[in-house]
Structures are given as C-alpha cells and as structure tokens.
Amino acid sequence: MTSNETFPDDLLQLQERLHRTHAEYRAYLACLPWSVEPMKGWTRGERFSHRGDVPDSPGWTQEQKQTVARMMAELRELSTAVVDHPHWATIPRETLVKARMQLKQQTRPVEAGPAEAA
Template sequence: MNDENPFPRDLLQLQERLHRAHAEHCAYLAGLPWSVEPMKGWAHGERYSHRGDVPDSPGWSDEQKETVDRMWAEIRQLSIDVVDHPHWKSIPADILVVSRMRLKREGRPAEAADAA
C-alpha cells in the first residue's frame, strides 16, 4: 500500500485475477452452443423473431459443463477472497462502498482498462 494507491498489493492482485477469470468465463461461454441441453432451433418469425434464424443446439458436452462449473467456482472463490480481505476492516463504513468500487476500477487488467 502507498499514498498513490490505498490498496494492498495482494488485494489488487486478487481483484485483477477476478476480472481476468470473469473475462475468460464470458469468452468461453460465447463459444458454446446457445443451449446447455440439446434443443431444436427455429426459423425467423416462428419464435423470438428478433434473433432471426436460430440453428439447432447440440447442447454442451460433459467436459464443457465441467469447465463452466470450474470457472464459476473460481469466480466465486475469488469474489469471496476480495470481499473477505482483511483490508476492508480498516475502512470506515461510510466510505466502504466507494472504496470497493474504486478497487474494481483500479484492479482491472491493463488491456481491459484500455478497452473500457
């Protein structure tokens, strides 16, 4: 911790890992079929016409389901680690939320901060 950054280095590293884990999870989900379970698609106008034609979904494989579960478990644990970090006990209650929001901004990986 220093005057320029009020957060301990390990807390910043945890927050950065959380941002990265969340980004990896979102990217992984984007590459999966649209339905977890096999489901028939539909043509434009049949249902949810705002999406246009939707192809059949083969569903997710057991490996894909396990990967998503593992990623969620990592995100949950990192979230717990950030929230339960001892640093928060030293922050007055009236500025706790503002301080946590600042950590979210400052703990972003460089490439994510550049894209935002």
C-alpha cells in the same frame, strides 16, 4: 477515504485475477452452443427472435459443463477472497462502497484501442 485509496498488493492481485477470470469465463461461454441441453432451433417467423434464425443446439458436452462449473467455482472463490479481505475492516463503513468501486476501477484491464490491438 481519499480518492487515492491505497490497497494492499494481495488485494489488488486478487481483484485483477477476478477481472481476468471473469473475462475468460465470458469468452468461453460465448463460444459454446446457445443451449446447455440439446434443443431444436427456430426461424424468426416461428418465435420472436432478436437474433433472426436460431439453429439447433447440440448442447454442451460433459467436458464443457465441467469447465463451466470449474470456472464458476473459481469465480466464487476469488469473489469471496476479495469481499472477505481483512483490508475492508479498516475502511469506514460510510465509504466502504466507494472504496470497493475504486478497487474495481483501479484494477480493471484497459481495453486496447484499434491502434494498440494491431
């Protein structure tokens, strides 16, 4: 395999969807309360906390739990589709990991810089 592996369009699209879905999942989780179930918070002095004071968590709503479960199912489905793609059977075993890493790097979204984000 050369460093310029050519991947089938459908595999590239699957990996791009996987990257995008994973980013959406992480962003969604970041907006949720810190505990799935209702839990009392604490102050920094009560327990070691790298975040300082931790407020009470109301827990997740049933809708939030269902959304997380749906997103996880989609991530599993996309991951399986990428890993099980027939293209991998054409890659020599000794270069398979390198090819998979190249696919991830090639399809990873580019982070917008400060000037681009504005």
